Amino acid sequence: MGIPSELRDLWVHRRDSFVIPSPAEERKIANAKRCTQEGVRAGFKNASIACVASAVPTLVAVRVVPWAKANLNYTAQALIISAASIAAYFITADKTILECARRNSQLENALRHQGS
Numbered sequence: 001m002g003i004p005s006e007l008r009d010l011w012v013h014r015r016d017s018f019v020i021p022s023p024a025e026e027r028k029i030a031n032a033k034r035c036t037q038e039g040v041r042a043g044f045k046n047a048s049i050a051c052v053a054s055a056v057p058t059l060v061a062v063r064v065v066p067w068a069k070a071n072l073n074y075t076a077q078a079l080i081i082s083a084a085s086i087a088a089y090f091i092t093a094d095k096t097i098l099e100c101a102r103r104n105s106q107l108e109n110a111l112r113h114q115g116s
Helices: 005-013 023-064 066-071 074-115
Strands: none
């Protein structure tokens, strides 16, 4: 008794097959993917810049400044550099994704009002 295993497996793996997405929904999904990729690209670029911008003064300070030479071991240096890179990545990615979403929203509103 119950659902045959073949049907159950088909239903479990293809749950969304009962719902047909609209073209507008597919466009929204494509825009979301494009915004995410744009955010990742911009975040990586700024994280790379922040890595260099924080690595150079950190490594110079460890060799020149007596306090830094005594207190900043390799782990501390890596944490300083990576914290700057991570912060730059997430801040830039977030701003880029929000900007892209706002742009898409304004475009959809303009298209909706133009069609009326």
